[in-house]
Amino acid sequence: MKLWIAKQRYLADFTLASLARRKTKNLGLLLVFSLLVFVLASVMLFTSALRHEATQVLASSPEVILQRMVAGRHDLIPPGYIERIGRIRGVQKTAGRLWGYYYDPVVKANYTFLGLTEDAPASGRIKVGNGLARYRGVQAGNVLSFRSYSGKLFSFTVDAVLPADSELISADLVLLAEADFRAFFDYPAAHWTDITLSVANPQEVRTVAQKLANALPDSRPILRDEVLRTYQSIFDWREGIVLALLSAAILAFAILAWDKASGLSAEEKREIGILKAIGWETGDVIRMKLWEGLLISLTAFLAGYIAAYVHVFHFSAALFEPVLKGWAVLYPRFTLAPVIDGLQIATLFFFTVLPYAVAVLVPIWRASVTDPDAVMRA
Amino acid sequence: MIELTDIHKAFNEGQPNEYWALRGIDLNIAAGQVTALSGPSGSGKTTLLTLLGCLSRPTRGRVRLKAQDVSGLPERFLTDIRRQTFGFVFQQFNLIRGLSALDNVMLPAYPLGLPHRELRDKAEAQLAALDLGHRRDARVEWLSGGEQQRVAIARALINSPEVVIADEPTANLDTALSKQFMTILERLLDEGRTVLLTSHDPLVVESAVVATVVRLRDGKLVEAQMLFQPAIIALLLASLLSAWRCLPPQPLSPRN
Ligand SMILES: Nc1ncnc2c1ncn2[C@@H]1O[C@H](COP(=O)(O)OP(=O)(O)OP(=O)(O)O)[C@@H](O)[C@H]1O
Numbered sequence: 001m002k003l004w005i006a007k008q009r010y011l012a013d014f015t016l017a018s019l020a021r022r023k024t025k026n027l028g029l030l031l032v033f034s035l036l037v038f039v040l041a042s043v044m045l046f047t048s049a050l051r052h053e054a055t056q057v058l059a060s061s062p063e064v065i066l067q068r069m070v071a072g073r074h075d076l077i078p079p080g081y082i083e084r085i086g087r088i089r090g091v092q093k094t095a096g097r098l099w100g101y102y103y104d105p106v107v108k109a110n111y112t113f114l115g116l117t118e119d120a121p122a123s124g125r126i127k128v129g130n131g132l133a134r135y136r137g138v139q140a141g142n143v144l145s146f147r148s149y150s151g152k153l154f155s156f157t158v159d160a161v162l163p164a165d166s167e168l169i170s171a172d173l174v175l176l177a178e179a180d181f182r183a184f185f186d187y188p189a190a191h192w193t194d195i196t197l198s199v200a201n202p203q204e205v206r207t208v209a210q211k212l213a214n215a216l217p218d219s220r221p222i223l224r225d226e227v228l229r230t231y232q233s234i235f236d237w238r239e240g241i242v243l244a245l246l247s248a249a250i251l252a253f254a255i256l257a258w259d260k261a262s263g264l265s266a267e268e269k270r271e272i273g274i275l276k277a278i279g280w281e282t283g284d285v286i287r288m289k290l291w292e293g294l295l296i297s298l299t300a301f302l303a304g305y306i307a308a309y310v311h312v313f314h315f316s317a318a319l320f321e322p323v324l325k326g327w328a329v330l331y332p333r334f335t336l337a338p339v340i341d342g343l344q345i346a347t348l349f350f351f352t353v354l355p356y357a358v359a360v361l362v363p364i365w366r367a368s369v370t371d372p373d374a375v376m377r378a
Numbered sequence: 379m380i381e382l383t384d385i386h387k388a389f390n391e392g393q394p395n396e397y398w399a400l401r402g403i404d405l406n407i408a409a410g411q412v413t414a415l416s417g418p419s420g421s422g423k424t425t426l427l428t429l430l431g432c433l434s435r436p437t438r439g440r441v442r443l444k445a446q447d448v449s450g451l452p453e454r455f456l457t458d459i460r461r462q463t464f465g466f467v468f469q470q471f472n473l474i475r476g477l478s479a480l481d482n483v484m485l486p487a488y489p490l491g492l493p494h495r496e497l498r499d500k501a502e503a504q505l506a507a508l509d510l511g512h513r514r515d516a517r518v519e520w521l522s523g524g525e526q527q528r529v530a531i532a533r534a535l536i537n538s539p540e541v542v543i544a545d546e547p548t549a550n551l552d553t554a555l556s557k558q559f560m561t562i563l564e565r566l567l568d569e570g571r572t573v574l575l576t577s578h579d580p581l582v583v584e585s586a587v588v589a590t591v592v593r594l595r596d597g598k599l600v601e602a603q604m605l606f607q608p609a610i611i612a613l614l615l616a617s618l619l620s621a622w623r624c625l626p627p628q629p630l631s632p633r634n
């Protein structure tokens with residue numbers, strides 16, 4: 001046992017020495033490898049954190065949203081609808097919502113205005129999303145003016161900037177009182193943009209939706225579960241595109257690794273021959289090279305993964321935003337909650353470290369089983 | 379010590395470029411002396427040396443090391459035998475570049491797992507014995523040819539092999555260094571080692587240190603023709619005898 005350990009120590013020593021001897025080659029390999037892991041891990045961490053976030057946000061949104069359709073277009077909810085819905089069996093709580101879009105020519109961006117009936121800011125005051133605050137350069141206490149669609153100028157005092165952790169959703173949000181909303185948009189009294197309702201028994205959501213559609217044929221119920229699914233598929237789709245692009249990168253890397261490794265340099269082949277001739281066993285040579293490959297790939301994996309973690313969770317995936325969050329007008333600069341998935345790490349490991357190990361081992365094995373007499377004819 | 383019986387060695391056997399480098403060699407290497415293989419280029423010296431040193435296996439024939447047949451052993455066992463019995467000094471020295479002289483010398487002992495201190499001391503002693511103590515930390519590619527060869531010799535000796543094998547040991551050396559090498563050979567002999575080497579160099583082949591010279595030509599022993607020597611001698615004797623008979627009988631002087 002002691003002998004075995006001593007032997008492994010010698011092998012490890014020699015491995016480190018050989019790595020140091022081929023510094024440029026190994027550093028280059030390490031760099032490419034880390035970069036690949038970095039990009040892959042960034043995509044994985046980012047999308048899964050995003051998905052996690054979206055699920056989280058939707059979890060607190062209403063179970064059903066009812067919209068009214070006229071000629072296939074979303075239209076206002078006229079008075080009386082909320083009462084009629086409240087009478088349907090299974091419906092627990094109903095509330096009208098007021099929201100709309102506003103185009104701000106100053107920064108050429110769309111804001112979402114939300115008129116609140118509960119917990120609303122006082123009249124003449126608003127709360128704004130982080131992205132908006134950044135673009136317009138305002139903070140709490142400042143006054144913000146918007147020219148309404150009717151041409152009148154409205155000035156609001158900014159009460160607060162919404163906290164950054166919900167920024168993905170709230171970046172472009174303007175919260176204001178119901179009366180202010182109606183005044184700003186000239187919104188007809190007692191009309192609503194849509195209606196939210198909750199259902200007593202979650203199992204009955206579909207039945208209730210059916211009843212709603214029957215009772216109000218011009219309405220369209222939107223179920224949270226369906227939104228969730230749509231979101232999921234959008235994320236999956238985006239992730240899919242990125243992964244497809246990346247698989248090309250992986251392939252390129254695999255070819256590079258294969259080429260680097262299988263085209264064992266003449267120098268390396270010679271060394272293997274020498275080691276065998278002076279009494280190293282094939283197993284010793286392979287073990288030594290295995291140490292070498294593992295050292296490189298594990299270091300690269302760790303470095304790449306840690307860099308990706310920092311990139312996604314501390315720098316908000318700055319490199320990916322344009323690709324992955326393209327739907328928002330004001331790119332939210334938000335901090336994702338760190339989510340690490342063991343299975344994901346395993347998958348990444350499986351697709352990077354393992355192929356490399358194989359790519360390295362096969363040619364070494366071939367070189368080390370050849371007769372050592374070749375070394376006599378260098 | 380090493381016994382070869384009817385050794386044949388083919389390269390690329392069964393292919394169009396098949397080449398028989400050795401064709402029927404019978405040879406007995408005595409222990410404790412220097413045996414030199416000599417012969418023209420391409421005559422199979424190196425090939426024979428690799429067979430003797432268990433670096434390769436014969437295509438046909440038997441190699442016996444200390445009465446043990448090693449020609450059929452798989453590579454794994456040959457490695458063991460090589461490590462325990464042989465030390466190699468290659469023509470190009472085959473040191474591992476980028477490592478220090480000392481590391482190169484220690485290399486063959488790594489698989490044995492000796493305590494590091496002990497191995498280091500041994501390696502340093504070997505280098506010191508070859509006047510290289512002061513160069514032990516130099517990278518081998520910075521050493522001169524003669525120094526490199528001495529590092530290679532130290533490496534060959536680190537596992538205290540019974541047999542030292544050297545292919546063209548003086549081919550890259552000038553006369554002075556070649557003479558120095560012959561001195562080292564003497565030392566090896568004094569230590570009771572067996573030495574096998576190949577050489578064209580008259581300085582080596584005709585040296586008093588070399589006990590036996592095995593001459594090769596076209597993959598065969600030139601000595602093989604010497605097998606007819608007894609016949610030639612018999613013929614000579616016979617002709618002498620008959621010549622003597624043909625001489626006119628000399629009158630014997632009468633005994634008194
Ligand atoms: N791996 C090989 N494949 C094919 N032919 C080979 C191989 N190795 C050696 N030979 C041939 O076998 C013959 C003997 O080679 P060997 O190296 O034993 O000669 P040598 O006597 O050592 O010559 P030199 O004095 O030039 O070193 C040569 O003709 C050589 O071309």
Ligand SMILES: [Mg+2]
Pocket residue numbers: 423424425545576
């Ligand atoms: Mg030769």
